[in-house]
Amino acid sequence: MGLSLLPVANQSHYLPYTKGTSAVSQPQQLALKDASSVLPDLTFQREFPGKVVVFIKPTCPFCRKAQEILSQLPIKQGLLEFVDITATNHTNEIQDYLQQLTGARTVPRVFIGKDCIGGCSDLVSMQQSGELLTRLKQIGALQ
Secondary structure (H helix, E strand, O other): OOOEEEEOOOOOOEEEEOOOOOOOOOOOEOOEEEHHHHOOOHHHHHHOOOOEEEEEOOOOHHHHHHHHHHHOOOEOOOOEEEEEHHHOOOHHHHHHHHHHHHOOOOOOEEEEOOEEEEOHHHHHHHHHHOHHHHHHHHOOOEO
């Protein structure tokens, strides 16, 4: 059974859908989302240029480091989302899709606005150089 993408009514992103399953997502809790509710495609990236979205696995130490770095910054409420890709049974398909979209299937995958900046080491480098705050200011994500 293959994974396909279904458009969500009144929204510009897509939900993964496997025949016989529901495409209804659960409410957001503490900005940690189920990957099925925000799996990005190019439309998603264009429609939410002012958001920071990070695809994670909760047990990954690099993901926790990325969460720690970003959570300490004064990012406006609702503009920082951590997406747990293990919350569905489609983790491999989601990682394959991230590979197609960004060139890498590893997590974390950090999107600042419409751009994927890479993973944890890229985020740390940007933080150390001051580029992270500059990029966040450019997209209007800082308070």
